[in-house]
Amino acid sequence: MEIQITGLRKHYASEGRIIKALDDVDLTIPANLIFTLLGPSGCGKTTLLRAIVGLENPDAGEIRIGDTIVYSSRQGINLPTEKRGLGMVFQTYAIWPHMNVFDNVAYPLQNRKVPKEEIRHRVAETLAFVQLEGYEKRPATRLSGGQQQRVALARALVAQPKVILFDEPLSNLDAKLREETRKELKSFLNDLQITAVYVTHDRVEALALSDTIAVMRAGSIIEIGSPKKIYFDAESEFVADFIGRANLVKAVVRQQTTDATIVDSDIGRLACRKGDFPIDAAVTLCLRPEFISLAKGEHEGTNVVNGTIVSLVFVGDAFEGEFRVGEQLLLARIEPETSLAAGDEVGFQVRPEHCLLVAK
Numbered sequence: 405m406e407i408q409i410t411g412l413r414k415h416y417a418s419e420g421r422i423i424k425a426l427d428d429v430d431l432t433i434p435a436n437l438i439f440t441l442l443g444p445s446g447c448g449k450t451t452l453l454r455a456i457v458g459l460e461n462p463d464a465g466e467i468r469i470g471d472t473i474v475y476s477s478r479q480g481i482n483l484p485t486e487k488r489g490l491g492m493v494f495q496t497y498a499i500w501p502h503m504n505v506f507d508n509v510a511y512p513l514q515n516r517k518v519p520k521e522e523i524r525h526r527v528a529e530t531l532a533f534v535q536l537e538g539y540e541k542r543p544a545t546r547l548s549g550g551q552q553q554r555v556a557l558a559r560a561l562v563a564q565p566k567v568i569l570f571d572e573p574l575s576n577l578d579a580k581l582r583e584e585t586r587k588e589l590k591s592f593l594n595d596l597q598i599t600a601v602y603v604t605h606d607r608v609e610a611l612a613l614s615d616t617i618a619v620m621r622a623g624s625i626i627e628i629g630s631p632k633k634i635y636f637d638a639e640s641e642f643v644a645d646f647i648g649r650a651n652l653v654k655a656v657v658r659q660q661t662t663d664a665t666i667v668d669s670d671i672g673r674l675a676c677r678k679g680d681f682p683i684d685a686a687v688t689l690c691l692r693p694e695f696i697s698l699a700k701g702e703h704e705g706t707n708v709v710n711g712t713i714v715s716l717v718f719v720g721d722a723f724e725g726e727f728r729v730g731e732q733l734l735l736a737r738i739e740p741e742t743s744l745a746a747g748d749e750v751g752f753q754v755r756p757e758h759c760l761l762v763a764k
């Protein structure tokens with residue numbers, strides 16, 4: 405089910421200041437996909453999610469879920485949470501420790517006075533779906549973190565919602581379990597064909613899980629696109645920097661050719677991916693460390709950059725190499741079997757399509 409948000413506003417007054425948690429947000433969340441709200445702490449993600457759920461009372465705007473207006477300041481509509489037909493997996497909605505798995509999952513149905521036999525059937529079906537059949541009698545506290553998350557998911561799904569909302573549901577799990585649970589969750593959601601709205605500040609989680617990512621900043625949605633689009637074709641310096649490790653270099657547009665934009669940058673003259681910028685525009689060159697392939701010695705030719713290695717840090721599957729080009733420090737990903745060392749003169753040639761220009 406599609407969610408349509410129009411002019412949604414929520415301001416808070418705090419210590420004499422106005423905080424624009426939601427600054428007139430317009431947003432369409434498409435049906436049956438995993439849609440992620442990504443942004444730094446305090447950008448308004450949770451406020452937006454809570455407004456969709458009905459746990460936050462906005463100041464103005466409209467929220468439509470499918471054909472139903474669940475909130476409209478103009479029409480004075482504000483449906484209570486339980487009438488919005490949503491499932492939720494929130495950090496703060498953790499499973500109940502004093503109940504067993506069955507009772508945790510059955511709770512939303514018991515609350516709605518669904519007949520006992522149907523409850524048993526639907527809980528069994530949902531537990532099978534999240535691969536927890538046979539766990540009905542297990543006290544919730546005697547489950548692993550990942551299993552507890554699956555119980556929380558089952559509880560959100562048991563009432564067959566049209567939309568399911570997640571607020572940082574994996575943030576209490578350790579790194580390895582978080583990765584496994586994320587994969588499971590993606591496969592569950594793909595099978596379900598349900599509209600999922602997912603809030604996180606973790607870019608890796610957003611990239612791995614989402615069909616579409618909306619990047620938020622200071623109460624506004626600033627960019628929307630597929631994970632690849634956001635990662636490779638960011639439109640602003642903020643998004644390029646937030647979504648992944650990036651070398652950001654100041655540059656000025658000098659020339660537009662048919663297939664490239666030529667800039668003078670703090671690391672030299674470079675042909676970059678063609679961008680729609682006027683001559684003399686001040687832009688930022690975004691160069692991802694994985695596109696820099698350093699080799700020893702001084703290099704010559706077009707789109708060549710030379711520098712000196714400052715440090716190498718081993719991070720398991722690679723080295724993170726820091727090197728200096730003039731006044732600019734750049735980061736490169738270097739293969740683990742490298743013979744490069746600090747102090748080495750190095751250079752690289754970069755393909756224009758790997759040099760993304762973004763607005764400052």
Ligand SMILES: Nc1ncnc2c1ncn2[C@@H]1O[C@H](COP(=O)(O)OP(=O)(O)OP(=O)(O)O)[C@@H](O)[C@H]1O
Nearest residue numbers: 416418423425444445446447448449450451452605
């Ligand atoms: N009850 C409140 N009173 C005052 N300010 C609030 C209140 N709730 C949220 N805010 C402010 O509104 C802004 C948006 O908060 P929100 O929790 O939506 O951000 P977030 O992006 O979810 O952050 P995080 O990732 O840290 O949870 C923040 O500046 C926050 O301090």
